[in-house]
Amino acid sequence: MKKLILITAVTFSVLSCGNNKKDQEGNGISIDGSSTVFPVTAAIAEEFRTEDPDVNVTIGVSGTGGGFQKFAKGDIDIANASRSIKEEEKAIANENNINFIELEVAYDGLAVIINPENDWVQCFTVDQLRKIWEPAAQGTITRWNQINPEWPDEEIHLYGPGVASGTFDYFTEAIMGESGSSRGDYTASEDDNVLVQGVAGDKFGLGFFGLAYFEENRNKLKIVGVDGGQGCIEPTVETVSNGTYAPLSRPLFIYVNSSSIQNNPKVIDFVNFYLNEAPSLLKDVGYVPLTPEEYKREQDKFKNFVEENQQ
Known part of the structure; x- marks a missing residue:
C-alpha cells in the first residue's frame, strides 16, 4: 500500500x-x-x-x-x-x-483487528463481538477469558471510532442491531491512524475500522475473521464485493x-x-x-x- x-x-x-x-x-x-x-x-x-x-x-x-x-x-x-x-x-x-x-x-469492509502477538484469537462470532461491545459489557466484560475460557485471563483493551464516525454507526448497527448502541469505556478516536497505533502497541488490544487502514498497516496488525453464520470469513476484495463478508461490509x-x-x-x-x-x-x-x-x-x-x- x-x-x-x-x-x-x-x-x-x-x-x-x-x-x-x-x-x-x-x-x-x-x-x-x-x-x-x-x-x-x-x-x-x-x-x-x-x-x-x-x-x-x-x-x-x-x-x-x-x-x-x-x-x-x-x-x-x-x-x-x-x-x-x-x-x-x-x-x-x-x-x-x-x-x-x-x-x-x-464498498468497504470493517476490519476487526488485534495485535500480532495475540495468538489465541483466530475468529470472532457475531455473538462474541456483541458480548464484548454491547452497552451491558461496560465495566463487566473486561477480560479475554470472559469471552472464551481458553483465552488468557488478561484485560481486553478496546479501540474504536468515536460516536461521530459512520464506521461506529455501521458497526453498532451490524453487531448490536441498533446504531450507536455500544459500551463507552474504550479508546475512541475519529482518526483511524490513532486506532492503528493503539492496537499495534498493545498485545491485548482489540479494535475495528475500515479495511483500507488495515491494508495500509498490515505489517503492524493482525486481522481476525468474522463468523456471521456461514463460517469464519476474512474481509478481502472478493468477500466484500460478493457480500459473503457479512455483516461487516458496506457501501x-x-x-x-x-x-x-x-x-x-x-x-x-x-x-x-x-x-x-x-x-x-x-x-x-x-x-x-x-x-x-x-x-x-x-x-x-x-x-x-x-x-x-x-x-
Whole structure:
C-alpha cells in the first residue's frame, strides 16, 4: 500500500484540512466528513488537479456525523459519508433548504483487528463481538477469558471510532442491531491512524475500522475473521464485493449539495470525474469498486440531478 501512503502525503501538502467553510468565491470545492472515505476522495482530488490545477479542493476529516452537520447547514459542497444520512440530519438540511443527492462510490469492509502477538484469537462470532461491545459489557466484560475460557485471563483493551464516525454507526448497527448502541469505556478516536497505533502497541488490544487502514498497516496488525453464520470469513476484495463478508461490509458515499452545482460548475466536473475515475483508483487505496453497471447507475442519477437543478 505504498501508493496510498504517497497519495495521502501529497494530498495533505496541497489540500487544506481546516474548517472547510464553503468557498463562495472562485472555483473552490469544500468537502468534509468520513475518515474512511477520505483516502478515496483525496486520491480523486489529487488526480483532478492534474485535469484542472486552478481548482482548490479542501478536505476536512470530522467524521461522517461532523461532515453531515456542516453539509446540512450549507457550509460545504460535498460530504464524505460511510453511512446514509439520518432522518434528523435530513430534517436540518430541509430546514436550511439544502437539497442533495446521495451517490455510492465504493464498498468497504470493517476490519476487526488485534495485535500480532495475540495468538489465541483466530475468529470472532457475531455473538462474541456483541458480548464484548454491547452497552451491558461496560465495566463487566473486561477480560479475554470472559469471552472464551481458553483465552488468557488478561484485560481486553478496546479501540474504536468515536460516536461521530459512520464506521461506529455501521458497526453498532451490524453487531448490536441498533446504531450507536455500544459500551463507552474504550479508546475512541475519529482518526483511524490513532486506532492503528493503539492496537499495534498493545498485545491485548482489540479494535475495528475500515479495511483500507488495515491494508495500509498490515505489517503492524493482525486481522481476525468474522463468523456471521456461514463460517469464519476474512474481509478481502472478493468477500466484500460478493457480500459473503457479512455483516461487516458496506457501501461508501458522497453527498452533493444542489446549490453547489448551481453556483459552481467545477463541482459538477469534480463529481463526474470522481465517478469516472474511482474504479481505477480504488484498488490502489485499498477499497472495492462498484460494478461497471453500478457506476453507470450512479452517473445517470447524478446527470438527472444536475439537469433538474439547472432548470
